[in-house]
Amino acid sequence: MGAMMYTKVANLVFEYGLDCGNVPHSLAVTGPATPNQIAEEVTAKYGVRPLLISYERDKDCTLLHEQDTLLTVSGLQVNLGSLEKSFIGIHTESLLADLHYELAGVLFHCMAMVRLYSAARRDLCVFMEVVQRDDPISPTTDFSLDWRGSPEVYFEFDAVVSKAKRVLDQWRLVLWELFNKNKKAKDPPRRFWKTLQTLASSMPEQLKKGLLEAWQSFGSDVLEYRENVQHFGKSKGLSSCRLKRIGSTWGLTVLIPDDSKVQSDRDYKYDKKRDALSFCWNVTSALVLLTGEIISAAWDSGSQLKLANPLSK
Amino acid sequence: MAQVTTEKLIFERGLYIDQAKGTIHADHSRGVLEQSQEVFDRYGARLVLIVRHVDLVTFDTLDVLLRPDGNRLADGFGLPVQMFQPYPFLLADASYELLGAAYHCRMMAVRYAEICEALQSQIPKTGEAVPIKTHHEIYFRFDAIMTKARKLLDRLAWDIWRFFVNRPGRPDNFEQMLDDRDIADRVPSDLLDCLRPAWNELGLQIKHYRDNVHHLPRSGACSFSGSVEADAHAICQLTMPIPDNPEAKCERLFEYQSGKDALTYSWEALAYLADIGDTIANSIASRFLSHGCDDVHEGR
Numbered sequence: 096m097g098a099m100m101y102t103k104v105a106n107l108v109f110e111y112g113l114d115c116g117n118v119p120h121s122l123a124v125t126g127p128a129t130p131n132q133i134a135e136e137v138t139a140k141y142g143v144r145p146l147l148i149s150y151e152r153d154k155d156c157t158l159l160h161e162q163d164t165l166l167t168v169s170g171l172q173v174n175l176g177s178l179e180k181s182f183i184g185i186h187t188e189s190l191l192a193d194l195h196y197e198l199a200g201v202l203f204h205c206m207a208m209v210r211l212y213s214a215a216r217r218d219l220c221v222f223m224e225v226v227q228r229d230d231p232i233s234p235t236t237d238f239s240l241d242w243r244g245s246p247e248v249y250f251e252f253d254a255v256v257s258k259a260k261r262v263l264d265q266w267r268l269v270l271w272e273l274f275n276k277n278k279k280a281k282d283p284p285r286r287f288w289k290t291l292q293t294l295a296s297s298m299p300e301q302l303k304k305g306l307l308e309a310w311q312s313f314g315s316d317v318l319e320y321r322e323n324v325q326h327f328g329k330s331k332g333l334s335s336c337r338l339k340r341i342g343s344t345w346g347l348t349v350l351i352p353d354d355s356k357v358q359s360d361r362d363y364k365y366d367k368k369r370d371a372l373s374f375c376w377n378v379t380s381a382l383v384l385l386t387g388e389i390i391s392a393a394w395d396s397g398s399q400l401k402l403a404n405p406l407s408k
Numbered sequence: 409m410a411q412v413t414t415e416k417l418i419f420e421r422g423l424y425i426d427q428a429k430g431t432i433h434a435d436h437s438r439g440v441l442e443q444s445q446e447v448f449d450r451y452g453a454r455l456v457l458i459v460r461h462v463d464l465v466t467f468d469t470l471d472v473l474l475r476p477d478g479n480r481l482a483d484g485f486g487l488p489v490q491m492f493q494p495y496p497f498l499l500a501d502a503s504y505e506l507l508g509a510a511y512h513c514r515m516m517a518v519r520y521a522e523i524c525e526a527l528q529s530q531i532p533k534t535g536e537a538v539p540i541k542t543h544h545e546i547y548f549r550f551d552a553i554m555t556k557a558r559k560l561l562d563r564l565a566w567d568i569w570r571f572f573v574n575r576p577g578r579p580d581n582f583e584q585m586l587d588d589r590d591i592a593d594r595v596p597s598d599l600l601d602c603l604r605p606a607w608n609e610l611g612l613q614i615k616h617y618r619d620n621v622h623h624l625p626r627s628g629a630c631s632f633s634g635s636v637e638a639d640a641h642a643i644c645q646l647t648m649p650i651p652d653n654p655e656a657k658c659e660r661l662f663e664y665q666s667g668k669d670a671l672t673y674s675w676e677a678l679a680y681l682a683d684i685g686d687t688i689a690n691s692i693a694s695r696f697l698s699h700g701c702d703d704v705h706e707g708r
Contacts, residue, residue: 152526159522159523159526159543160542160543160545175542175544175545176542179542190625193625196544196547199544199548200544200548200551203544203545203548204548204552207515246504246507246508246511247469247511249508250507250508250511250512250552250556253508253552253555253556254512254548254551254552254555257551257552257555257622258548258551261622325555325559325622326580
C-alpha cells in the first residue's frame with residue numbers, strides 16, 4: 096500500500112498546550128529553524144518542554160498513525176508507527192505483543208490529550224483577548240477559570256491511566272518470564288511492586304534502577320488514579336482550569352487531584368496544581384523508554400519468541 | 409452573528425460527505441436529511457456524526473452525535489428543576505460517563521472517516537475487502553467506550569439505589585443492584601421490567617467487553633485486522649471487527665462470524681444506554697413529583 100513520509104511540520108506543541116510561531120497567541124521565536132532548534136530555544140526561554148510534533152498530511156500519505164510524533168522526556172521521537180517497528184519480530188501471541196498493544200494505547204491517548212490542550216488553549220486565548228478588551232481590570236496573571244471544555248481532557252486522562260495500568264500489568268508478566276529463577280513459583284505476585292522486589296536480585300542493574308524509579312515517581316499514582324477512575328469518584332472533580340501567564344500569552348493547566356489515593360471527589364485537593372497533561376506525558380515517556388529496555392532484555396535473553404501469554408492458551 | 413457551518417457528515421463504516429467537496433456522490437447542496445437518506449439508500453449506512461464549525465470561540469463541541477433513529481444523542485439525563493437543589497448529585501455521575509462515552513464515540517467516527525479518506529486512492533475499486541493492520545487506535549477508542557459504558561451502568565445503579573432503596577450497603581454495580589433483596593419491593597415494577605432485559609440484552613455484554621479490556625491479554629488485537637473495501641467510485645468503507653462472544657474471555661475462542669463492527673456496536677450501545685438512563689430519570693422524576701422524597705443521601 097502506498098505511503099509517503101511526513102516532512103512538513105504543522106505544529107510543535109509544548110507543555111500547557113503552548114505552541115510557537117508568528118501567529119497570534121503563540122510564543123515568539125527568533126526565526127526559521129528545525130523543530131529541535133525551536134524546541135531548545137522555547138525551553139530555554141520559557142521553561143516549557145516540547146511534547147508533540149504534528150506534521151501536515153499530504154493527500155497521498157496513508158500513514159495516519161505517523162502524522163503525530165510524541166517527544167519523550169529524553170528527546171526520543173515516537174509515534175504509533177515507530178512503536179510498531181520496535182516490536183517487529185515479536186510473536187503476535189506473545190506477552191510482548193500484548194505489551195505493544197497497551198503501550199500504543201497510552202501513546203495514542205496521550206497524543207490526543209496534547210491536541211486537546213493545544214486547541215483549547217488557543218480558544219481560551221481568543222476568549223481572554225475579548226475579555227481584556229472589554230474589561231480593563233481583567234486578570235493578567237495566573238488565574239482559575241470555569242471551563243466546561245475540561246471533561247474531554249479528563250476523558251483522555253482516564254484512558255491514559257487505564258492503559259498505563261495495563262502496561263504495568265504486562266511488564267509484571269514479561270519481567271517474571273525473563274527473570275524469575277524460582278521455577279516452583281509459576282505465577283508472578285499480583286502486585287507490580289512485589290514483583291519488582293521478588294525479581295530485584297536477578298534483573299540487570301540499569302533496568303532495575305529504571306523500574307524502581309518509575310514506580311516511585313509515578314507507578315503507584317497511576318494505579319491509584321486508575322482505581323479512582325474505574326471504581327470510585329469521577330476524575331472530573333473540578334470542572335475548571337487555570338491559565339498560566341507564559342511569555343506574552345497564556346498556557347493551559349487542567350488539574351488532577353494532589354493525592355491519587357483520595358477516593359471521593361468531594362475530598363479532592365488541588366493545592367499542588369498538578370497538571371493532567373504533564374503527568375500523562377511523564378508517564379508515557381517513561382513507559383516508552385523502559386519498555387524499550389525490557390524489549391532489549393528479552394532479545395538479549397533470546398526468549399522473546401517463546402513468551403507466549405499463559406492466559407491466552 | 410456567529411456563522412455555524414456543517415463541514416462533514418460521517419456515516420457508519422466511515423463513509424462521509426465532505427460538505428466542501430461532496431465526496432460520496434451525494435448532492436451536498438441538499439439538506440442533511442436528504443443527503444443522509446441518499447447515503448442510506450445507496451450504502452445502507454446510517455448517519456452517525458455531523459461535524460460542524462463556528463467562526464468564534466466555543467468551549468463545547470458543536471459536533472452532533474446522532475442516535476440510530478436519527479435524533480440527537482442527549483448530553484446527559486434530565487430531572488425536574490425542583491430536584492436540582494436538594495439532589496444535585498442524582499444522575500450527575502451517570503451524565504458525566506455518558507458524555508465520556510459519547511466523546512470517544514465521536515472521536516472513533518472521525519477516525520473511521522479519516523482512514524477511509526486516506527486509503528481512498530490506494531484500495532482497488534473492486535468491492536473486495538482488503539485487510540489493514542495498522543489502526544489499533546479504533547480499538548483504543550472501543551476500549552475507552554466500553555469502560556465508560558460499564559461505569560455508566562454502575563452509576564445508574566447507584567442512583568436507583570440512592571433514590572428508591574436508600575439504605576447502607578449500596579451495591580457496587582448494576583448486576584448486584586438487580587439481585588438485591590429490597591429491589592423488587594422498592595423499585596417500581598415497570599422500571600424493573602425495563603432494567604432486567606436491558607441488562608441481559610446489553611449490559612452483560614458490555615461488562616464482558618470491558619472486563620476483557622481490563623483483565624485479559626490483548627495479543628489478539630494485534631493480530632486481527634480490520635478491512636477496507638472500495639466500490640467503483642473509490643468510495644471506501646471500513647470494518648473493524650469485535651468478537652461476537654466476549655464472554656469467551658479468550659482470544660482463541662473469540663468468533664467474528666456476524667461481522668460485528670466496533671463503531672456500529674459502540675454507537676448503538678450508547679443510544680441504548682441513553683434510553684435506559686432516560687427511563688430511570690423519568691421513573692425517579694415521576695416518583696418525586698407524586699410522592700416527594702426528602703431523605704436521599706449521596707454517600708455509599
